[in-house]
Amino acid sequence: MKTTLLLTAALLAGTTLSASAETLRWARAGDSLTFDPHAQNEGPTHALAHQIYEPLIIRDMTGAFEAALATDWAPKEGDPNVWVFNLRQGVTFHDGADFTAEDVVFSINRAQSEQSRMKELLSSVVEVRAVDDHTVEFVTDGPNPILPSNLTNMFMMDSGWAEANGVVEVQDVDGGETTFATTNANGTGAFKVVSREPDVKTVLTRNDAYWGMDQFPMEVSEIVYTPIQNAATRVAALLSGEVDFIQDMPVQDLQRVSGTDGLVVKTAPQNRTIFFGLNQGPDDIPNDNVEGKNPLADVRVREAMNLAINRDAIRQVVMRGQSQPAGIIAPPFVNGWTEEMNQVETDIDKAKALMEEAGYGDGFSIQLDCPNDRYVNDEGICQAAVGMFGQIGITVNLDAKPKAQHFPLISSGGTDFYMLGWGVPTYDSEYIFNFLVHTRGEERGSWNGTGYSNPDLDAKIASLASETDLDKRNATIAEIWNTVQDEVLYLPIHHQVLNWGMKENVGIEVSPEDDPKVKYFTMK
Amino acid sequence: MLAYIIRRVAQSVLVLLVVGLVAFAMFRFVGDPVDAMLGQERTQADIARLTAELGLDQPFPVQYWRFLEQAVQGNFGLSYRQGRPVSEILVERLPATLELAFVSGLMALAGGIALGIFTAIWRRGISANIIMTVSLIGVSLPTFLIGILLIYLFSVELGWLPSFGRGEVTRIGWWTTGFLTESGLKALILPAITLGLYQMTLIMRLVRTEMLEVLRMEYIRFARARGIREKSINFRHALKNTLVPVITITGLQLGSIIAFAIITETVFQWPGVGLLFINAIQFVDIPVMAAYLMLISVMFVGINLIVDMLYFAIDPRLRVDRTAGGH
Numbered sequence: 001m002k003t004t005l006l007l008t009a010a011l012l013a014g015t016t017l018s019a020s021a022e023t024l025r026w027a028r029a030g031d032s033l034t035f036d037p038h039a040q041n042e043g044p045t046h047a048l049a050h051q052i053y054e055p056l057i058i059r060d061m062t063g064a065f066e067a068a069l070a071t072d073w074a075p076k077e078g079d080p081n082v083w084v085f086n087l088r089q090g091v092t093f094h095d096g097a098d099f100t101a102e103d104v105v106f107s108i109n110r111a112q113s114e115q116s117r118m119k120e121l122l123s124s125v126v127e128v129r130a131v132d133d134h135t136v137e138f139v140t141d142g143p144n145p146i147l148p149s150n151l152t153n154m155f156m157m158d159s160g161w162a163e164a165n166g167v168v169e170v171q172d173v174d175g176g177e178t179t180f181a182t183t184n185a186n187g188t189g190a191f192k193v194v195s196r197e198p199d200v201k202t203v204l205t206r207n208d209a210y211w212g213m214d215q216f217p218m219e220v221s222e223i224v225y226t227p228i229q230n231a232a233t234r235v236a237a238l239l240s241g242e243v244d245f246i247q248d249m250p251v252q253d254l255q256r257v258s259g260t261d262g263l264v265v266k267t268a269p270q271n272r273t274i275f276f277g278l279n280q281g282p283d284d285i286p287n288d289n290v291e292g293k294n295p296l297a298d299v300r301v302r303e304a305m306n307l308a309i310n311r312d313a314i315r316q317v318v319m320r321g322q323s324q325p326a327g328i329i330a331p332p333f334v335n336g337w338t339e340e341m342n343q344v345e346t347d348i349d350k351a352k353a354l355m356e357e358a359g360y361g362d363g364f365s366i367q368l369d370c371p372n373d374r375y376v377n378d379e380g381i382c383q384a385a386v387g388m389f390g391q392i393g394i395t396v397n398l399d400a401k402p403k404a405q406h407f408p409l410i411s412s413g414g415t416d417f418y419m420l421g422w423g424v425p426t427y428d429s430e431y432i433f434n435f436l437v438h439t440r441g442e443e444r445g446s447w448n449g450t451g452y453s454n455p456d457l458d459a460k461i462a463s464l465a466s467e468t469d470l471d472k473r474n475a476t477i478a479e480i481w482n483t484v485q486d487e488v489l490y491l492p493i494h495h496q497v498l499n500w501g502m503k504e505n506v507g508i509e510v511s512p513e514d515d516p517k518v519k520y521f522t523m524k
Numbered sequence: 525m526l527a528y529i530i531r532r533v534a535q536s537v538l539v540l541l542v543v544g545l546v547a548f549a550m551f552r553f554v555g556d557p558v559d560a561m562l563g564q565e566r567t568q569a570d571i572a573r574l575t576a577e578l579g580l581d582q583p584f585p586v587q588y589w590r591f592l593e594q595a596v597q598g599n600f601g602l603s604y605r606q607g608r609p610v611s612e613i614l615v616e617r618l619p620a621t622l623e624l625a626f627v628s629g630l631m632a633l634a635g636g637i638a639l640g641i642f643t644a645i646w647r648r649g650i651s652a653n654i655i656m657t658v659s660l661i662g663v664s665l666p667t668f669l670i671g672i673l674l675i676y677l678f679s680v681e682l683g684w685l686p687s688f689g690r691g692e693v694t695r696i697g698w699w700t701t702g703f704l705t706e707s708g709l710k711a712l713i714l715p716a717i718t719l720g721l722y723q724m725t726l727i728m729r730l731v732r733t734e735m736l737e738v739l740r741m742e743y744i745r746f747a748r749a750r751g752i753r754e755k756s757i758n759f760r761h762a763l764k765n766t767l768v769p770v771i772t773i774t775g776l777q778l779g780s781i782i783a784f785a786i787i788t789e790t791v792f793q794w795p796g797v798g799l800l801f802i803n804a805i806q807f808v809d810i811p812v813m814a815a816y817l818m819l820i821s822v823m824f825v826g827i828n829l830i831v832d833m834l835y836f837a838i839d840p841r842l843r844v845d846r847t848a849g850g851h
Contacts, residue, residue: 033605041563120565171607178608198606199803200795201689228688228793229803232672236687240679373806404555404808411559411571423564435564446567 022221022523024506026516027234028247031199031227036181037155038107038116039171044227046153047515051204051223053155053187056085056104057148061511061520063271063333063427065148069099069156069188070136073148080143080468087134091211093158094185094192101130106159108138115170121150124465142466145473149426161186190216190519191223201226216519217507223518238263238501245506247514249499251322251376257501267322268510270498272423274375275329276368276385276491278302279416281451287367287416295366296416300358302488307351308392309385311344311494318380323494328485329422329432331495333512336429336477341485344492351392363393369415370398371406376496382419385493410449418449421496425513429477433461437484450489457483532832536825541592543821547814548588556580557604557808578604591814600818601811605803610815614797619699620690621789621796625781627712628720632781633774636724637767640731645758647736655728662725667784671718671791678714686711688793719788723777730773734766775831779824 032048033040050058056070069088076082091099108128111118124147127139138147162168167181185193190212191204204223212218226243228234231250237243239260249257249265258265278296279285285294295301311325327344330337355361370382379400386396396417409415424431438444438461439453460476467473484490500510507522558574559566575581579590594601600610639659643652662670679687691707693700702708738744739762747757786798793799797816804812 034607039607041565117563120567178606182607197795198608199799226689226793229799230791230793233675233688233791233793236672236675236680240675240683240687242679242686242688402555402806404557404560404806405553406555407559408556411568440568442569443567446571447564 022219023224024220024222024245024518024521024523025224025226025243026245026247026518027226027228027237027243029227029229029231029234032202034171034178034182035185035193035196036167036171036179037157037185037187038111038113038118039182041117041121041153043514048202048225049155049185049187050153050189050515050517051191051519052185052189052193053157054189055154055156056087056151058517059152059511059513061509061517063512065152069104075143075145075468076137081140083138083140083144083147084131085136085138087136088211089134091188092209093161093188094207095158095161097158097160099156099158099188100133101136102133103156103159104128104136105130106162107156108154110157110162110168110170111154113170115172118154121154143468144465145468145470146426146428146430149428153425156188157181158186190218194222199227210519212519217522218519219523220518220521235501238503241503245500245502245508245516247500247516249501251320251499254320254322254499262504263501264504265499265501266508266510267497267499268512269324269332270423270496270514271331271333271425271427271512272375272421272496273326273329273331274323274378274381274419274421274493274496275326276305276493277410277418277420277449278305278489278491279413279449279451280489281453285416289365290360295358295360295364298358298360299486299488300354301360302491304351304354304358304392305389305394306488306491307345307347307354308388308394309491309493310346310388312346313388314381314384315494318377318384319494319497322376322497322499324497326492326494328481329436329490329492330429331424331512334424334427334429334432336474336481338478338481341481348391355392355394360393363395365395365397366417367397367399367415369406369409369418370400371403371419372400374403374406375419375421378419378421381493410447413449413451415449420447420449422447423513429481430461430464433464433477433480437461437480437489452487452489454483528836529833532829536829539825540818540821544592544814544818545585545588547817548584548591551587551808551810551813552584554805554813555808557810560807561604587810591811595815595818600815603804603812604809605807605812610811613800613812614815614819615698616700617795617797617800619701620794621782621785621798623702624712624715624719624785624788624794624796625778628716628718629723629774629778629781631716632720632723632727632777635720636727637731637770639724640728641735641758641763643728644732644735644739647732659725659728662721667718667722667787668791670721671714671788674714674718675791685714687714690795715788715792715794718791719781719785722784723781726777727770727774730770731766734769735762738762738765772831775827779820779827782823783820 028044030044032045033042034045037049037053054068056068058066058068060066069091070085071088073083073085076084087101093099105128108122112122124140124144125138126141129137131137140147165180167179171179171182183196190207190210192207194203194205196202202225206221228237234246235250235253235257238246238257254265257263280296282294284292288295315321315323315325325344326342328337328341368382370379372379382398382400386398389396410418410420422432422436434444435447437457438448439458440448457480460480464473464476498510498514505524507524508516508520558571562570562574579587602608603610603613606613639655643655646652675687678685689711690702691711692705693702693708694704702712744757744762747761785796786801789796789798790802800812801816
């Protein structure tokens with residue numbers, strides 16, 4: 001009996017060690033929702049799709065543009081409403097079909113169709129036309145200088161494959177439909193699908209016919225992707241050597257992982273800023289104890305609250321050093337961000353004086369709504385903030401709840417003081433203004449829960465979409481930011497920091513989008 | 525007899541309907557699935573359109589009625605998160621949960637009875653006392669903590685067993701099994717212990733108490749006086765009489781093993797219905813939540829119904845009393 005046990009133990013240890021060095025076993029908290037590249041606009045879904053499908057342009061691991069299926073792109077000479085893309089030649093899909101301009105036209109039209117979740121990113125595109133087999137023109141409803149940044153997750157499908165398998169239409173997620181494209185994929189990407197079990201395991205194998213075989217490391221020959229929801233189990237899987245690479249590292253385990261032989265943690269600023277929103281529009285708000293007045297409508301109160309937040313303390317205590325204090329609600333690499341605007345101070349005496357001046361020397365009380373399962377240590381940040389606001393006489397009642405209950409409050413205007421985090425996939429301030437600063441309306445301002453409405457500012461924001469003179473456009477962006485900062489529209493807290501845990505032999509740097517592209521991975 | 529069964533079945537259906545109604549009344553406190561479904565770049569118009577499309581603007585009795593209408597036709601709707609039929613997802617996930625429940629139930633029963641007998645017979649021995657003390661851990665430690673401790677010890681420190689997943693599974697028809705591969709069997713061990721530990725402790729303590737009770741009975745003393753071997757007394761006479769209540773409890777616990785699997789499955793990323801339910805709650809996937817709750821309540825109600833009918837069939841006193849009372 002004893003020998004059998006020992007033998008089994010030895011065997012088990014053996015299997016752990018003998019795992020093939022070229023297989024990348026990758027785990028993160030959530031699974032991709034579908035393989036249909038236009039059916040969802042969501043992080044983990046795009047991250048997996050990037051291994052299989054490719055857009056015209058991608059962002060490399062540092063976030064910079066890189067030619068993918070297009071080799072170069074530029075506005076058409078003499079017509080600012082048209083972008084010309086030259087396509088890469090000699091690219092084939094996994095099933096062997098050639099990639100041509102016709103596939104681009106098909107894919108963009110598909111992504112613009114009613115059921116697509118990617119259509120918002122293409123709202124300015126009026127027409128896509130194939131000039132010849134390897135040239136495509138995008139016609140926009142006015143000059144659109146930032147069109148390329150909207151295309152970095154816009155994946156290209158094969159029109160022939162889509163027709164043959166009845167997936168010309170995008171999977172109707174709302175209607176609860178699944179199609180052939182939900183679990184099958186035929187892209188041009190570096191990896192092909194071997195098997196897929198939703199929420200359990202997805203296996204991909206290297207596409208040896210990939211056009212970039214010589215340009216990228218391409219050292220991983222097989223990807224085994226497993227979602228592991230429980231943070232402690234995910235870390236345990238890395239510690240025990242069952243996976244090689246994990247995303248969504250819990251901050252409390254960073255030391256444990258980086259202190260283990262053979263494991264490393266890599267860190268980079270994430271494309272996400274965490275902040276508080278204040279309902280400053282209405283004359284009175286229901287969730288405070290001040291009758292007939294809205295204390296948040298007074299810019300002095302907002303300024304005082306901004307001064308009361310000790311971002312360094314939050315960084316040290318709540319985030320264990322894993323954050324960058326923020327004075328602006330844009331991540332550092334976004335066009336329009338400046339070091340100057342990111343500077344922010346904590347000054348309780350000044351804050352108290354401002355409260356006094358605004359007539360709230362005795363303070364007031366208000367409810368803060370906070371998610372508890374969305375951002376890194378979100379509830380902890382809110383708890384810390386409660387104490388800090390208490391120092392200037394504001395009694396904050398914290399109501400922390402799951403994201404499924406928190407975010408509808410912001411959409412419906414049911415909260416007066418809330419936490420929100422925002423990422424900027426286009427790397428341009430316009431995206432932030434459209435959703436968070438513009439007056440809430442049908443098209444823009446859907447995430448602006450502040451009740452703030454400034455027609456002048458709205459006009460400036462609208463003008464960004466078609467301004468081709470980049471200097472002029474950047475000047476407008478700076479003007480808008482100045483107003484946002486002067487009005488203390490939001491109370492920025494910090495920029496989130498991303499941590500990836502991996503074995504020492506895995507060579508990759510953290511990307512700000514949290515989307516590892518395995519073709520860049522090296523395996524020693 | 526027939527009237528009794530019909531009455532019990534009618535009661536069971538009523539219980540199911542009430543469970544469904546309570547579930548639907550609670551769903552709106554879980555949150556709003558629309559935000560999660562639409563993603564960051566949605567407009568207010570998108571929200572309104574999708575809410576209406578899903579019927580979420582209707583009052584909950586209406587939503588419940590629609591669910592019932594579809595459910596009696598065997599249609600549990602489509603998962604908001606995965607966009608696939610819920611019945612298909614449940615069928616895919618059920619084997620994992622049932623296999624886990626089966627193994628841990630078996631383990632709890634075998635281990636519980638063996639340890640129960642041991643601690644009853646040698647109740648003053650040191651090892652019996654140690655077992656009794658240690659068994660307190662099984663009752664008092666929360667499941668997720670036991671799971672994490674086991675992972676830490678056997679996966680991280682010793683590297684013997686996998687910390688997550690089901691290993692390689694073999695497909696037999698619509699059923700997937702982990703019993704046929706080495707990695708599948710290895711993956712079963714830690715979750716099965718985690719899930720079964722509480723039940724094992726419970727059964728052990730029950731067997732011990734019953735056994736001590738029976739050993740004090742007069743017929744055991746007579747047996748001893750007749751000079752029957754101790755082994756025969758313990759196992760043939762005492763144990764047999766102990767098992768009746770044990771089997772009843774085990775039957776009733778079967779349902780809770782499957783229901784408790786939610787926590788174990790989350791800790792071990794076990795791809796069963798419990799993990800599916802947790803995901804559904806986070807995403808407010810109402811069709812999946814509704815179907816799961818109905819499935820679990822059907823199971824509980826069904827087991828209770830069977831146990832009731834078994835009592836009726838097995839225990840003659842119950843039958844006689846009822847007939848006598850009826851006249």
